[in-house]
Amino acid sequence: MHHLTTFSTRNNLDQALATQVSDLLAQAIKNKGKASIAVSGGSTPKGFFELLSQCDLDWSKVTITLADERWVSMDSDASNTRLVHENLLQNKAANAKFFHLKQGNELTGETLDDLNLAAKNSLLPLDVLILGMGEDGHTASLFPCSDEITQGLARDNSAALLAVQPKTAPHQRISFSFASLSTSQNTFLHLCGENKQTVLTQALNGSDEFEMPIRAFLQDPNVDTKVYWAP
């Protein structure tokens, strides 16, 4: 299921999202002494990251990871890890821990096994998940065009992470699965622009998750996704 909140500007959205996420992380720290958050990459979250990095929080108790990563080196413009380091792991948030998805040069089965174990032991279930959405309806790196989409959306997938090779987007990816992301305590979908509004409407007007994987987060009755949109 989903709840849509519309903001008049991107900055208003970024401010509201940063405040809400900071409050949720503080609450998790108060309840259990630590907090975990997965953020998305791409072009949408930069302003939100900058504002969140300035929030007062015991960041040393927060672990940040990505919902997905492109298997590129960290100095590449396409690296989501680089985006997070340059915009979120700054200011007050410089003390946060970062759980790296990109480990080594090759995405081997052994790398995945190690990451799956580490994610289950130290990160999951996430306190906060911030998703983005591509214009093909992908979210995280759960791409409709990929051979791995069945595994990525399977409700009984015991693996937290999977390797994905999109056919219509560049770079091999590593992505958290729907099964692991859907256990998050608080899920947000961060969208900006008219094109994303059109894609959102399309996603809400159909039900085939394999055509638009974002539908799993918008329509699964066990997942409550707060959609934040600004023009």
Ligand SMILES: O=C1O[C@H](COP(=O)(O)O)[C@@H](O)[C@H](O)[C@H]1O
């Ligand atoms: O490739 C990706 O794309 C999506 C959407 O990105 P945007 O540029 O349209 O905001 C993003 O959520 C995901 O993390 C990223 O790897």
